[in-house]
Amino acid sequence: MRRHPRDPVEVAVTELTVVQAVNRALHEAMRADPDVVVLGEDVGVNGGVFRATDGLLKEFGADRVLDTPLSETGIVGTAIGMALYGLKPVAEIQFLDFIYPAFDQIVSELAKLRYRSGGQFPCHVVIRTPYGGGIKGGLYHSQSTEAYFCHTAGLKVVVPSTPADAKGLLLSAVADEDPVIFLEPKRIYRAVSGEVPDGDHRVPFGQARTVRDGTDVSVFAYGAMVPPSAEAATTLAGEGISAEVVDLRSLVPLDEAAVLASVAKTGRAVVVHEAARFCGFGAELAALLAEKAFYSLKAPIARVTGYDTPFPYALEHVYLPGPERIAAAVRDAVRAN
Amino acid sequence: MSTTSARPQSEPASPDGLSEPRLLGAYRTMALVRALDERCLALQRQGRIGFYAPHAGQEAALIGSALALETDDWVFPAYRELAVALVRGVPLQAIVDQLFGNADDLVKGRQMPNHFSFRDQHFVSASSPIGTQIPQAVGAAMAVRYRQAPAVTITYFGDGATSSNDFHAGMNFAGVFRAPTIFFCQNNGWAISLPRERQTRSATLAAKAEAYGFPGVVVDGNDVRAVHAAVRSARGRAVRGDGPTMIEAQVYRFGPHSTSDDPTRYRPEAQVAAAREHDPVARLKADLVAVGRLDEPGDARIWEESRAAIAAAVAHAEKAALVDPLSLFDDVFARRSPRLEEERGQCAATLGTPSRSP
Incomplete structure (x- = not known):
């Protein structure tokens, strides 16, 4: 202990x-x-x-x-x-x-x-x-x-x-x-x-966690996509890109304030999830940012997600977002203006 | 009454049997429900309520079963069981308010008519999907046993529900966990347009219980005493720790499935007329008259009082306030989330209503 x-x-x-x-x-x-x-x-x-x-x-x-x-x-x-x-x-x-x-x-x-x-x-x-x-x-x-x-x-x-x-x-x-x-x-x-x-340790719902502070771009992830997002941020730091990684923790209720505050600071958003893209949770986040953070945005909102296919067996490494795909999306967002 | 299991129906009729005063009370409730059906079908046609599911033909099954329960028992109904709620002490006004979905409605106008919730009487919220209440009743019975409470749960469903996966899941879990549950199937012959013989090739619906390892009982659902005895016996078994029982009450739905249904499209009038020969309400009346508990003037008074009580409840329900529009956002969660607060504010602005935060 x-x-x-x-x-x-x-x-x-x-x-x-x-x-x-x-x-x-x-x-x-x-x-x-x-x-x-x-x-x-x-x-x-x-x-x-x-x-x-x-x-x-x-x-x-x-x-x-x-x-x-x-x-x-x-x-x-x-x-x-x-x-x-x-x-x-x-x-x-x-x-x-x-x-x-x-x-x-x-x-x-x-x-x-x-x-x-x-x-x-x-x-x-x-x-x-x-x-x-x-x-x-x-x-x-x-x-x-x-x-x-x-x-x-x-x-x-x-x-x-x-x-x-x-x-x-x-x-x-x-x-x-x-x-x-x-x-x-x-x-x-x-x-x-x-x-x-130890003991009665409780984490309240609706409070996102900042995994890593950053100023250039916000990366929103949850669950198993948090570690590859953090890994991408470490790689990008070596290239001079400061990526903030936010772990949403609860999707319902969603910590909208944390999402909006992060994008107000960075002006760029990359949403990461392993679920298929179409109508995925990232679509809701993108809509939220378009509705409430439009004037903060310096680049289009990017989504790094699973593809709109059934989940594969042999090609699972192709389907799942990894640090490289996340880093590439972040670079594109930063270069967009 | 026959049983598909080797276990005999050994529960004595007395002292658990229905006494003559209780039978007269049962008859009064039957008359009230039959009169309510007639009034509500008219109210729906006049556009004063949106929907109604009638009970005619099933009164003895509903009331006989409900009379066999105790206060601490829990009921998991479908949507044709308001007679059970009445027997458990729910006021007629509360039922009529739900049919109108007004501000006094305990479910706050959120459900179609006939989808009741009465917490105080352990009458659990009804929904429209078929059979979903069945495994829930089993889970509650497992909790009853965990708490070592001297109670049972009963779930009501129709012949159609015996084809649902929830029926299978519930029956199977009840057998495995020896849950103190009564599966009360009202086989009314028709699942909307599908006749009983097209629902299953099984000789009876009760026979299905055998495969789950507990008794299935067939009972004449037009005989209030037989229904009561069957449920009383099943309840005794459950409380003793002997596990669940399925009861198939054979009845006939005289009316449509609901006000949205036209039964002349799928069944001959002659079949309905033949079934009406065994009308449970007329049958109990004849029995009460035969033993001198009821005469024609007394019967006329019962119907008159029923219709008057219904008229008063309907008048009161129509005078009640409308549901507060902003109550739309209550009870989604225990507390309104920031998102629901925001939507509530937007809705209030749309309606031109000040957004009151209680």
Whole structure:
């Protein structure tokens, strides 16, 4: 354990990977509140296919850690019922790619229960699910379809990119009053490790994080696209280009103030995500900047994204944005005037 | 009543059976619901409410099942269950206000008629997608068991819903987790235009329960006592920890699926006329008359009182204020996000209304 350097009060920290931080958050949430239950496929005995729920069954028992039949509809549907009755279920969907059987439960039910009941039946379910490419998962273990959920009123959509945020955002999700889609960047589950504050460390939703300060251009990213964006910024610094990298952390709610403040300073924006470009989250960011930062802009808004194709297997390195594509887009933006 | 499982229906009719005074109460509710149907179909045709899903033919199934429940039980309805809400003590006015979507409507005018939410009576918010409430009822039952509460959940759905993936998911989870749930299927013969025999080749809908590892029971849905006994028995099983039961109440939908439906396009009038021979309301009336609990003048008074109560509720609902336009932005989340605050301000400007922030 070490002290967390940025915290004014001395807080003990532990070096963890992203997936370990998720696991730590689940343990702490379940210890703190007996109403927190975990359910999903292979989450109990097996500890989750990525080991995110490892150890929970042993500590909390089969009444609180439920290995469910293989049905996403059943997982989310029963989680909704548990939440309506007053429990705080944290459901795992094994891959975001497999969430669609539960789409009706999420979009028609979970997202709308508070609204359609006039506030009588709020429904707080956290749905954790690994998302994104980079693990040679092909069409069905790689997709980034966060935009579907961002488009539905009533859902919060959160994407951590560091171990500390994985724990802090997940503890905030469990403590929230609204349904949360918690997207875990599986590509960096183990690739990134960092100091994670011990104890009840919460990161609020709607507060973006400045990964790196800069003055020439703003790079907006989230999840597994944050590390390559930071790497591109380091490369560009050697060329005399000062790129600011902003990690959005939560897509709904979006920290619009941070996005607008960054572009007011730099005048240029590059949006990075691994999801397909058309109607992707970057389109919403670009529209926001066009509506509210038009007079700050010195260059066209650029998007570095996955292509408008299904997610490939052999060509995943071609599909996914990497530091080179991000750096190239930044250079173009800086040269544009 | 027959059962598809080896488990016998051993629950005694007494003391759980319906007493004659309760049967008379059931009849009053049946009359109220039948009269409400007639009034609401007219209100919809006059353009005074937007939509209505009638209950005629299903009153005994609805009311008999609801009478078998306890206060702490939770109901996960579809959209043809207002009779259940009435039995659970929801005031008629609250139901009529929802049909009008006025400022007194507990769901704040956000849903079409018949999509009720009554928190105080544990009557969970209804939606339009078919079958989605089924796994939710199972999840709530799992929570009931986790809390060790002496309660059950019941979910209502129709014959059509037995083809939905949510039905399968809910039944399967309930079996695996031995959830204290009652699956109450009102098989009314028709899923809009699709007849029961085209919904499944299964001999009965209740037979499906066997594959999920728990009993399925077929009951005459026109017999309020039989329905009550079946639900009471299923409830006893659930509370004892013996798990779920599916009940198929065989009924017939006399009217259209909803006010948007024209059943003459898909079923012969003769079939409807034959079904009306087994009208559950007429049947209970005959039973009550036979035992001397009801006579013709008493019956006429019940219908007169029902119509008067409905007329008063409708008049009151039509006098209520309209929904506040800016309530559009409430209850999306627990608190309005900055984005919703911004849109609310824009909407207020469009409407020329001052944006009040409560």
